[in-house]
Amino acid sequence: MTAKWMKWMTELTSRKWISRLIGRFSHSEVSRLLIPAFAKSYGIPLHEAEKDMKEYRTLNEFFTRRLKPDMRPIHSLPExxxxxxxxxxxxxxxxxxxxxxxxxxxxxxxxxxxxxxxxxxxxxxxxxxxxxxxxxxxxxxxxxxxxxxxxxxxxxxxxxxxxxxxxxxxxxxxxxxxxxxxxxxxxxxxxxxxxxxxxxxxxxxxxxxxxxxxxxxxxxxxxxxxxxxxxxxxxxxxxxxxxxxxxxxxxxxxxxxxxxxxxxxxxxxxxxxxxx
Known part of the structure; x- marks a missing residue:
């Protein structure tokens, strides 16, 4: 696929209404069915997540997950x-x-x-x-x-x-x-x-x-x-x-x-x- 074609497709799929549709789906309960495939596809480190994968009610909730305490130590240098x-x-x-x-x-x-x-x-x-x-x-x-x-x-x-x-x-x-x-x-x-x-x-x-x-x-x-x-x-x-x-x-x-x-x-x- 040429860069020109890719650019045209990017323009087409970057419309706000498409983003809103995808956003609504990711907030829906049916979207939770995609969580296992999403996690596997992107190699998401599930052991870091605050909750078990089955506890997330939507794909968006999983995507914006918090981490377990101390998974990201904060560097201590004051300045x-x-x-x-x-x-x-x-x-x-x-x-x-x-x-x-x-x-x-x-x-x-x-x-x-x-x-x-x-x-x-x-x-x-x-x-x-x-x-x-x-x-x-x-x-x-x-x-x-x-x-x-x-x-x-x-x-x-x-x-x-x-x-x-x-x-x-x-x-x-x-x-x-x-x-x-x-x-x-x-x-x-x-x-x-x-x-x-x-x-x-x-x-x-x-x-x-x-x-x-x-x-x-x-x-x-x-x-x-x-x-x-x-x-x-x-x-x-x-x-x-x-x-x-x-x-x-x-x-x-x-x-x-x-x-x-x-x-x-x-x-x-x-x-x-x-x-x-």
Whole structure:
């Protein structure tokens, strides 16, 4: 199948009404019949799930499952930034004058990604991670820092796929898809957790829409089916782990790097271990 044909099919199947239909089915009780096949097909580690597979009433309930306690230890370094999700790092690096460079061959304007928010300036020369969640992954999103909510922004948009084909062949998917953005202030700066919807995702939801404060690792939100998180870090506040690169897998709670403090130099960032 040619790329042109695949692109046309992607456009056709990325309509909101199709996403809503799939969403309604995944919330129906009949969808529970698909859970065993879904789990087997994607190699989902069932031993990590909070409940036995037979206890989930719908496919959506299984997909947004919580994990057993202590399945994702939270890294203890006080000035560390943790991954908010289980994911593949598809891109990471410095933000260049408001531009996120070379995400699957495309550059992204930070203004477009954040829907021209006044907060854009906070990140114009900061750092970014693009974290892709496949259907295999645990799909809850956790707070990457201990802090308080400054603002939340829900941006309506398309539902293009965020897999490799979609990101390479569809124009500016991250800036065109539906997004739910959480801006969080913490002791050493500010971060933005940009949750990007995708094809067949009926919604992105906060675990507690009234929450204002989070400890690092607290349950923040969840996707209904696979998607992507773009994590933005304030200008001049962060050093990534030197061993991380695009193509690395990370688990929720593992460190991505550390925030700069008075005695924290670039060399200090390299001392952060991915395990306690």
């Amino acid at each position: 560390g930034l943790i991954s908010p999700v289980d994911a593949l790092i598809t891109a990471m690096g410095d933000i260049q004058a408001g531009t996120i460079l070379n995400v699957k061959g495309q550059d992204y304007s930070l203004e477009e990604l954040l829907n021209y928010s006044p907060r854009t300036e906070t990140y114009n020369h900061g750092y970014f991670f693009v974290l892709y969640l496949s259907p295999t992954d645990y799909h809850r999103i956790h707070a990457p820092v201990t802090g308080r909510k400054l603002e939340s922004d829900h941006i309506k948009g398309k539902v293009y796929p965020v897999n490799d084909f979609g990101m390479r062949n569809m124009r500016k998917v991250l800036s065109r898809n539906e997004r739910l953005i959480t801006y969080i202030s913490h002791d050493l700066g500010e971060v933005a957790v940009v949750k990007v919807g995708a094809m067949n995702v009926s919604s992105i939801k906060y675990t507690d829409a009234q929450a204002k404060l989070w400890n690092r690792g607290d349950d923040l939100a969840y996707f209904e089916f696979g998607s992507t998180v773009v994590l933005l870090i304030e200008n001049g506040t962060f050093e990534p782990l030197p061993e991380l690169a695009a193509g690395c897998k990370v688990k929720m709670g593992e460190p991505l790097g550390r925030f700069r403090t008075a005695g924290n130099t670039r060399r200090g960032a390299a001392d952060t271990s991915r395990s306690d």
